[in-house]
Amino acid sequence: MQSRRRFIIQSTQAAAALTMIPDLIQAQGVTGIPSDEIGYTQTPLVYTYASLEPSIDAMTMEIHYTKHAAAYTKNMTDALTAEKVDASKKSIAELMSEISKYSTKMRNNAGGHYNHEFFWKSLRAPRAFNMPPDNLMKAFKESFGSFDVFQTQFTDAAKSRFGSGWAWLVGENGKLKVGSTPNQDNPLMDLSDLKGLPLLGLDVWEHAYYLKYQNRRADYISSFWSIVNWDQVAARFINC
Ligand code: MN3
Numbered sequence: 326m327q328s329r330r331r332f333i334i335q336s337t338q339a340a341a342a343l344t345m346i347p348d349l350i351q352a353q354g355v356t357g358i359p360s361d362e363i364g365y366t367q368t369p370l371v372y373t374y375a376s377l378e379p380s381i382d383a384m385t386m387e388i389h390y391t392k393h394a395a396a397y398t399k400n401m402t403d404a405l406t407a408e409k410v411d412a413s414k415k416s417i418a419e420l421m422s423e424i425s426k427y428s429t430k431m432r433n434n435a436g437g438h439y440n441h442e443f444f445w446k447s448l449r450a451p452r453a454f455n456m457p458p459d460n461l462m463k464a465f466k467e468s469f470g471s472f473d474v475f476q477t478q479f480t481d482a483a484k485s486r487f488g489s490g491w492a493w494l495v496g497e498n499g500k501l502k503v504g505s506t507p508n509q510d511n512p513l514m515d516l517s518d519l520k521g522l523p524l525l526g527l528d529v530w531e532h533a534y535y536l537k538y539q540n541r542r543a544d545y546i547s548s549f550w551s552i553v554n555w556d557q558v559a560a561r562f563i564n565c
């Protein structure tokens with residue numbers, strides 16, 4: 326019964342994938358897991374602006390990537406110069422781990438740069454039955470009791486973050502937990518209350534959803550589940 330249901334799900338995914346072949350080739354390569362490396366420059370998206378529709382509309386993606394995220398990258402670059410950081414000798418994760426030593430401009434913009442690069446790499450074209458692979462599903466059961474409980478907690482974290490910020494799934498020693506950060510802070514920052522290896526993040530700034538969803542943040546959050554790249558999240562989980 327289990328294997329039959331799995332076969333039906335996989336067949337449905339395969340059928341859906343067939344209709345999206347051009348996007349998939351451009352977007353996902355063959356493995357389904359795009360490079361997860363984050364440096365100090367904005368990397369090209371591995372999918373088109375329209376690839377995430379209907380969850381995220383093309384215009385939001387274009388403005389978000391070319392204006393908002395690009396501005397964080399530029400302002401971070403200015404701050405790196407002004408504060409004499411040799412980016413060739415320091416990974417962005419290291420910079421985050423000592424961010425309290427730098428200016429607010431660095432905190433906001435290096436955080437913004439990292440968070441957006443991480444976000445783009447966490448997404449893929451929508452899937453009807455978008456569930457985590459077995460190793461990650463097992464971790465959800467161990468840490469939260471069930472995948473549903475995790476989704477509820479993550480949704481609550483994203484809905485209840487007042488103003489602008491991010492909801493996160495993080496890993497620490499094989500355990501998973503959920504939380505949120507204000508503004509452009511993230512769980513790698515030494516001054517963050519929520520700490521751990523980021524596995525999944527959701528941008529809940531209004532610029533991330535306002536054109537399509539206006540004030541309906543909850544609808545944006547629920548539509549997010551169909552575009553999570555769980556293979557990418559599972560690959561990150563192996564490192565925690
Ligand atoms: Mn944003």
